[in-house]
Amino acid sequence: xxxxxxxxxxxxxxxxxxxxxxxxxxxxxxxxxxxxxxxxxxxxxxxxxxxxxxxxxxxxxxxxxxxxxxxxxxxxxxxxxxxxxxxxxxxxxxxxxxxxxxxxxxxxxxxxxxxxxxxxxxxxxxxxxxxxxxxxxxxxxxxxxxxxxxxxxxxxxxxxxxxxxxxxxxxxxxxxxxxxxxxxxxxxxxxxxxxxxxxxxxxxxxxxxxxxxxxxxxxxxxxxxxxxxxxxxxxxxxxxxxxxxxxxxxxxxxxxxxxxxxxxxxxxxxxxxxxxxxxxxxxxxxxxxxxxxxxxxxxxxxxxxxxxxxxxxxxxxxxxxxxxxxxxxxxxxxxxxxxxxxxxxxxxxxxxxxxxxxxxxxxxxxxxxxxxxxxxxxxxxxxxxxxxxx
Numbered sequence: 573x574x575x576x577x578x579x580x581x582x583x584x585x586x587x588x589x590x591x592x593x594x595x596x597x598x599x600x601x602x603x604x605x606x607x608x609x610x611x612x613x614x615x616x617x618x619x620x621x622x623x624x625x626x627x628x629x630x631x632x633x634x635x636x637x638x639x640x641x642x643x644x645x646x647x648x649x650x651x652x653x654x655x656x657x658x659x660x661x662x663x664x665x666x667x668x669x670x671x672x673x674x675x676x677x678x679x680x681x682x683x684x685x686x687x688x689x690x691x692x693x694x695x696x697x698x699x700x701x702x703x704x705x706x707x708x709x710x711x712x713x714x715x716x717x718x719x720x721x722x723x724x725x726x727x728x729x730x731x732x733x734x735x736x737x738x739x740x741x742x743x744x745x746x747x748x749x750x751x752x753x754x755x756x757x758x759x760x761x762x763x764x765x766x767x768x769x770x771x772x773x774x775x776x777x778x779x780x781x782x783x784x785x786x787x788x789x790x791x792x793x794x795x796x797x798x799x800x801x802x803x804x805x806x807x808x809x810x811x812x813x814x815x816x817x818x819x820x821x822x823x824x825x826x827x828x829x830x831x832x833x834x835x836x837x838x839x840x841x842x843x844x845x846x847x848x849x850x851x852x853x854x855x856x857x858x859x860x861x862x863x864x865x866x867x868x869x870x871x872x873x874x875x876x877x878x879x880x881x882x883x884x885x886x887x888x889x890x891x892x893x894x895x896x897x898x899x900x901x902x903x904x905x906x907x908x909x910x911x912x913x914x915x916x917x918x919x920x921x922x923x924x925x926x927x928x929x930x931x932x933x934x935x936x937x938x939x940x941x942x943x944x945x946x947x948x949x950x951x952x953x954x955x956x957x958x959x960x961x962x
Contacts (some may be wrong), residue, residue: 575785580770694739714751721777725857729922750859806888812917820859829871849882
């Protein structure tokens with residue numbers, strides 16, 4: 573299928589831009605940094621005649637997407653280019669002065685999900701902060717929001733709950749491209765980052781990734797398909813619990829389960845709720861790694877039957893409520909890590925309300941009502957930063 577959309581990376585080779593011309597370049601990327609014809613943005617950047625690529629930066633999952641979630645790693649040297657590959661998911665999350673010493677402009681090219689707790693957005697924000705602090709320029713090569721650019725969902729992260737899974741006060745689903753998000757952060761936080769965005773050509777806000785004709789390269793090991801992207805914003809909340817979010821199965825984030833869950837009962841309860849655009853089916857799986865490794869687990873698989881109606885965050889909260897209320901003696905929130913003061917669910921949800929209130933129906937409704945107000949407030953904020961037609 574012919575590509576209808578050109579990403580920022582597709583335009584890079586022919587781009588004449590003051591942030592590139594005569595500059596030393598750093599590049600933040602991973603395997604998703606490819607063009608429509610499968611060329612690596614690393615190869616394109618290193619081949620630019622008007623600039624010199626002097627450094628690479630790798631975030632969670634590594635430069636080649638080879639590392640599992642949460643796996644820390646150190647700096648490396650690129651095997652063929654001989655330039656440093658600085659880790660932004662190890663000792664440092666933000667580029668240091670030393671890392672930026674040989675860089676004038678940072679290029680940023682990664683496919684994100686438009687979801688707050690997907691760590692690539694946090695890395696982008698930390699890079700913006702570093703560029704502002706050290707007088708460097710940042711050029712974002714824009715890419716599609718894979719589920720389109722109109723839907724916003726979830727509560728806005730509350731002050732004091734910032735982390736690698738939520739670096740700024742935005743909702744769970746931003747409804748923005750990564751370039752638009754960069755503009756919003758720069759404007760709302762008044763960072764003063766010398767920022768520009770290389771716009772896509774041919775993309776509009778109604779387009780999902782499948783409509784673009786672009787090749788889908790999985791952004792991380794447990795987001796293999798658009799089906800997993802579609803449910804991720806809601807079911808990722810289970811990362812903060814003792815229930816498997818599907819890691820170690822062939823359906824990460826599409827299947828949720830635990831050894832003590834009756835999949836048939838849970839599916840019946842969820843289908844009775846009539847969440848729009850989704851069917852829940854009992855499925856029994858033994859995860860090969862991560863939570864409940866080697867244990868037979870009961871659970872449900874989410875089948876999104878009507879993508880235009882499906883609300884991933886609301887559905888995830890309803891599923892969380894059913895399990896928390898249906899298995900009060902077995903369900904648990906993961907404890908804060910040693911030395912930490914925040915439960916992981918609080919960092920994912922952007923506050924304490926989900927953990928405090930989700931177990932009862934009234935609490936669920938209260939959270940949903942508060943998040944509805946947040947969504948409307950965010951829609952007003954984001955208006956100033958939209959770069960593409962609806």
